[in-house]
Amino acid sequence: xxxxxxxxxxxxxxxxxxxxxxxxxxxxxxxxxxxxxxxxxxxxxxxxxxxxxxxxxxxxxxxxxxxxxxxxxxxxxxxxxxxxxxxxxxxxxxxxxxxxxxxxxxxxxxxxxxxxxxxxxxxxxxxxxxxxxxxxxxxxxxxxxxxxxxxxxxxxxxxxxxxxxxxxxxxxxxxxxxxxxxxxxxxxxxxxxxxxxxxxxxxxx
Numbered sequence: 494x495x496x497x498x499x500x501x502x503x504x505x506x507x508x509x510x511x512x513x514x515x516x517x518x519x520x521x522x523x524x525x526x527x528x529x530x531x532x533x534x535x536x537x538x539x540x541x542x543x544x545x546x547x548x549x550x551x552x553x554x555x556x557x558x559x560x561x562x563x564x565x566x567x568x569x570x571x572x573x574x575x576x577x578x579x580x581x582x583x584x585x586x587x588x589x590x591x592x593x594x595x596x597x598x599x600x601x602x603x604x605x606x607x608x609x610x611x612x613x614x615x616x617x618x619x620x621x622x623x624x625x626x627x628x629x630x631x632x633x634x635x636x637x638x639x640x641x642x643x644x645x646x647x648x649x650x651x652x653x654x655x656x657x658x659x660x661x662x663x664x665x666x667x668x669x670x671x672x673x674x675x676x677x678x679x680x681x682x683x684x685x686x687x688x689x690x691x692x693x694x695x696x697x698x
Contacts, residue, residue: 505535
């Protein structure tokens with residue numbers, strides 16, 4: 494858990510960053526920032542309190558989902574836990590960006606753990622290129638057959654026009670999710686280890 498004594502050293506402006514809608518801090522950190530600002534007699538409107546509470550609830554839900562996928566992610570000040578990019582984050586950038594980005598952040602994790610050796614780089618390159626080949630092959634095939642896919646979908650009563658027109662994209666993203674999850678799990682087990690406790694790293698650069 495984030496220590497209140499640490500946040501108490503921050504200025505009001507720094508604490509307000511914890512309460513912003515795009516805040517990447519944990520739910521506990523947001524709660525403490527709000528509590529400290531109230532103790533400093535900072536006034537919030539009813540709308541702001543509602544928004545902040547909603548932000549906290551959303552963060553709690555997301556943290557619980559992450560724990561289901563990544564049981565080694567900790568939200569406490571674990572004495573030996575290093576800051577790493579989470580599995581959930583790496584899977585997300587792989588799906589909505591490219592597995593090349595996922596490999597980059599996996600490499601950053603290896604570097605933080607002093608495991609960025611030639612073997613790790615080789616594996617990352619192999620998996621990165623494999624995923625690129627899958628993308629290059631699968632997307633054109635799905636795009637060229639989008640009309641056939643649409644006709645197949647029309648046989649079902651459950652569809653909307655928007656869903657129908659872009660169904661080939663949804664299939665592509667599902668395919669990306671499957672291989673990204675599989676590749677990342679393999680690489681994570683091999684070079685980071687499933688027993689390693691770590692905290693979420695928020696600095697992307």
